[in-house]
Amino acid sequence: MNSILKNISYGLSAALLGAMSFAGCVSDNYDCPPDEPDPVVKPGGVSIRFDVISNQDKRSRAADIEGDMPGSAPEDYIDISSMQFLLFDSNERFLQFLRPVVTADGASGEYTALATFEEPYFEQASDGTSLTFFIMALANGNSMGAPWAGAERGATTVEQLCNARQNTLLTARPVPSSLMSAPYIDIAQKFPMAGLQHFTVSVSELKASTEESPVDLSAGAQGRTLNMLRALAKIEVIDKANYIGTYDENVVGNDPCRINKAEVVGFFNRGNQLPLYSQWMRGDVTLPETQQVISPSVPLNCGYLNPPAFSSDNDQLAGSITQEMTIDMAYDSDAQNAREYKEPVWSAYVYEFSNPAEGITVTQNPYIRITTKGDGTTESLVLPFRMGTYSEGAYQAPLNEILRNHIYRYEITKINTDGSLTANWTVCPMTGVNITIPPFN
Numbered sequence: 001m002n003s004i005l006k007n008i009s010y011g012l013s014a015a016l017l018g019a020m021s022f023a024g025c026v027s028d029n030y031d032c033p034p035d036e037p038d039p040v041v042k043p044g045g046v047s048i049r050f051d052v053i054s055n056q057d058k059r060s061r062a063a064d065i066e067g068d069m070p071g072s073a074p075e076d077y078i079d080i081s082s083m084q085f086l087l088f089d090s091n092e093r094f095l096q097f098l099r100p101v102v103t104a105d106g107a108s109g110e111y112t113a114l115a116t117f118e119e120p121y122f123e124q125a126s127d128g129t130s131l132t133f134f135i136m137a138l139a140n141g142n143s144m145g146a147p148w149a150g151a152e153r154g155a156t157t158v159e160q161l162c163n164a165r166q167n168t169l170l171t172a173r174p175v176p177s178s179l180m181s182a183p184y185i186d187i188a189q190k191f192p193m194a195g196l197q198h199f200t201v202s203v204s205e206l207k208a209s210t211e212e213s214p215v216d217l218s219a220g221a222q223g224r225t226l227n228m229l230r231a232l233a234k235i236e237v238i239d240k241a242n243y244i245g246t247y248d249e250n251v252v253g254n255d256p257c258r259i260n261k262a263e264v265v266g267f268f269n270r271g272n273q274l275p276l277y278s279q280w281m282r283g284d285v286t287l288p289e290t291q292q293v294i295s296p297s298v299p300l301n302c303g304y305l306n307p308p309a310f311s312s313d314n315d316q317l318a319g320s321i322t323q324e325m326t327i328d329m330a331y332d333s334d335a336q337n338a339r340e341y342k343e344p345v346w347s348a349y350v351y352e353f354s355n356p357a358e359g360i361t362v363t364q365n366p367y368i369r370i371t372t373k374g375d376g377t378t379e380s381l382v383l384p385f386r387m388g389t390y391s392e393g394a395y396q397a398p399l400n401e402i403l404r405n406h407i408y409r410y411e412i413t414k415i416n417t418d419g420s421l422t423a424n425w426t427v428c429p430m431t432g433v434n435i436t437i438p439p440f441n
Contacts, residue, residue, distance in 0.1 A: 045118030
């Protein structure tokens with residue numbers, strides 16, 4: 001993908017991750033609500049196997065999962081003990097919750113699910129025909145406060161679930177240091193994800209399948225993977241100030257203008273684990289499936305932590321900015337090690353943002369503040385700058401949308417002792433005149 005270099009580099013490589021929590025889960029170590037017995041759906045029956053991919057650098061066959069950068073191990077991690085899977089018929093109507101055995105395939109971001117179950121929709125289909133169905137996967141939502149949401153057999157549709165924004169709320173405040181700790185710490189926040197895929201399979205093969213010989217939905221040239229989309233966006237600040245080439249802590253680490261802290265000011269305090277249905281029915285697709293989003297899916301009436309009006313002079317902000325309206329960015333060693341010249345990176349994760357947003361008053365778009373290291377002779381500086389588009393170092397336009405599964409990257413190339421700074425940005429053009437940030441893999 002060709003890149004256009006401008007001042008302030010935010011190469012958005014998608015991240016990060018959509019997924020919501022629903023009733024029905026994989027294992028008993030998750031706090032599931034009791035299942036109501038269904039007199040129609042009985043244990044046993046057909047067996048299916050399929051791949052679940054949270055890093056789209058891995059064998060992705062989705063309609064539009066393209067990106068410039070893969071996720072880190074924490075950004076790809078799925079807590080398989082608390083995944084949920086929903087089965088829908090060809091008309092996208094809910095059939096049942098599946099309880100597959102899910103295993104990690106070793107490489108980060110690759111998982112395999114094996115489900116054996118009985119389903120009248122399959123049993124009543126005629127031999128010699130093909131059958132289409134959908135599987136929705138939801139992961140990690142419970143770690144971010146997502147509630148249980150129900151679905152009625154034969155009635156609830158994929159579209160209704162995606163658009164029921166009040167039933168898919170992520171309510172926990174994202175904590176970057178905690179999110180970066182998954183999968184290493186059990187209690188850490190994890191990246192909520194969601195995915196949807198459709199499969200068309202021979203009815204005869206389905207009926208002949210067993211747990212030992214399942215129908216492999218992801219095998220072969222016509223196989224399809226279930227790709228996961230992270231529900232958070234990532235914001236990076238890269239410290240490239242006042243040096244050229246590979247970062248060397250011993251040589252430039254004591255520069256008083258080195259970045260010592262970074263923070264996002266202003267954010268939505270709620271998000272949706274599932275994107276709106278329209279985001280998975282774009283372009284040439286005839287059936288919905290996981291795609292990169294092009295518009296945010298903001299919950300109705302979620303709260304926005306409005307910051308004070310932007311000023312490049314922090315003295316005008318200091319008394320008005322509170323901890324409640326800021327997210328402290330964390331030092332991101334994974335992102336630093338992934339960079340060619342190993343520059344220090346500060347990262348934060350946020351829910352999607354839109355200005356305007358339905359039912360929400362947004363008076364000031366988010367912005368970023370960085371704090372320099374300082375030393376005994378040079379004062380530490382607090383430098384606010386806008387999240388937006390820049391040209392030749394000058395701010396051009398606000399960033400009115402922040403999208404899930406994208407990285408917004410700002411490379412700070414120079415910080416002066418007088419408080420001025422310069423930065424670079426990268427933007428990738430799409431078809432026609434539209435421009436987007438490069439999404440995460």
